[in-house]
Amino acid sequence: MNEAVELTRELIRIDSVGGGEAAVAEPLARRLSDAGFAVRLHEHAAGRTGLVARWGTGEPVTLTGHLDTVPLGGRAWRHEPHGAEIDGDRLYGRGSSDMKAGVAALVVAAERHVRRAGPKVALEVVFTVGEETGCEGASGMVAADLVGRSRALLVAEPTANRALLGHKxxxxxxxxxxxxxxxxxxxxxxxxxxxxxxxxxxxxxxxxxxxxxxxxxxxxxxxxxxxxxxxxxxxxxxxxxxxxxxxxxxxxxxxxxxxxxxxxxxxxxxxxxxxxxPAIWTEPDDPFVQALVEAGAGAPGDHPAASYFTDASILTGACGGVPTVICGPGEPEQAHVTDEYCLTSRIEEATEIYTTALSHLTP
Structure with a gap:
């Protein structure tokens, strides 16, 4: 099974509905540390821990996702919400699309990036808590001065691997x-x-x-x-x-x-x-947008903005007002729904898009 798909399943099996993100952050911190990243944990509240991991020198590209998920709702699920069941190309579970698949794809892409031979752009990985309730974790990280300047920001929220250029x-x-x-x-x-x-x-x-x-x-x-x-x-x-x-x-x-x-x-x-x-917007002709599109992300098209807000509202400014792209493997219409799922093929595709785009950036 694809490495990013298996990691997504591992994360779905951890219940982080409205809290408990520490249990998600800990295995991710171990993986990134083993890959050579310098990892710092940030405890927003008891049991609610995010992380910032850095690798390389110079101004990095920042990769971000959130670890919390929304409640299950009152309607019964046909697929156990933390079972990570695969049926055909669908991986079911709370957070599969929003957004544990995106987090997993970022981690595996980051690991592949640092193992790649030759000059490589530096990376900063930011995984937050409390995004679903108003980007609380990202705000706390910025207040604690844990997020630094970077050259671009990639947010792996669900877009079906389309490059979206901002949101209201x-x-x-x-x-x-x-x-x-x-x-x-x-x-x-x-x-x-x-x-x-x-x-x-x-x-x-x-x-x-x-x-x-x-x-x-x-x-x-x-x-x-x-x-x-x-x-x-x-x-x-x-x-x-x-x-x-x-x-x-x-x-x-x-x-x-x-x-x-x-x-x-x-x-x-x-x-x-x-x-x-605040609203976020990056022009379609920005080189970072083009790098992702050339790597396989769907072009922005006629509707290039997300309908939801993201941690970019906090992190884009903290990173220096950098170009920001929202691009993740989750299905946008699956966010917050009963029997939420993500396509396993999109998880594999997102990992390749991220890895390829990072490899094309000049250090």
Whole structure:
């Protein structure tokens, strides 16, 4: 069996749903250390450990993936979620596509790279925790000064081995309104927080984001995702909250956007940041993009951006604002679904793409 496929199976068998990434990081750290990498572990929280591994001298290419997976969901699985069962070309299991297959392909490609004869570009491997909940692990690594400048960043998120050139940013906000409670039969004695929240939600609906549509990423968008308020029907509520999901494009200033939204809401609603991840974009003619395409990655095509955000929102800037490509063996539509699978042929293909592209880069 292909080495990267077998490693993917090993990782799927480790339950890292919403935590427990240390159990995934440890065998990867051993493999990379045995290959000659200098490995540093980063404990984000108890049992939640990521790693940074470096090999070679000079400015490296950074390879990254996340070790956590999302919960299984309420629907029963036909294939045991941590069984790593292979049926034909499909390898089933939670994290198979998102994104343990990508992590395995990166590790095997890195091992092959350092064994290859001749001059070789330096490598930095960054495996994070908590990506699914807002890139928490990557943020912690950057705060701890564990991620350095590099020449390019490769993110092995699921793209079916297509080279994608970026994704929108995410600015998630919490709106809070306060009032004064009173009996529901005497509302004039209270101050209804839900009415204030309703006005704030209406303001979000009509808010002008004020950003031209990006030629590839499309328009910036706003959506109210949740609204909560009150504790019982016969009381005037004194607290109400809502969450807002703003998706932004390259070059958009999140701090300014938040200020403009606060001005539109007025003093009735307080605004707090839940997630703040900038958009990522690399031009199609960048040499790093071309190296991956020439190595066998699918060309970006008419839809060259990912629909999801990635750790690149944190790592691209930490690496020096470098060219960034998202390219991994997982199937994008399999991320987070019941009976998630990845094609074993794509895992083998991704390993070859990464190995070949790295071999073509000048040290």
């Amino acid at each position: 940013g995410a600015l998630w906000l919490k709106l809070t309104t306060h009032g004064t409670t009173a009996h529901g039969s005497m509302p004039h004695l209270g101050d209804n927080a839900i009415y204030k929240l309703a006005r704030a939600i209406s303001a979000v609906e009509t808010f002008d984001i004020g950003q031209p549509e990006h030629p590839w990423l499309g328009p910036s968008t706003a959506n109210v995702g949740t609204a909560q308020g009150g504790i019982n029907v016969n009381s005037v509520p004194d607290l109400a909250t809502a969450t807002v999901d703003l998706r932004t494009v390259a070059g958009q200033d999140h701090a300014r956007l938040r200020e403009r939204l606060q001005a539109a809401l007025g003093a009735e609603a307080a605004v707090d940041v839940l997630v703040d991840l």
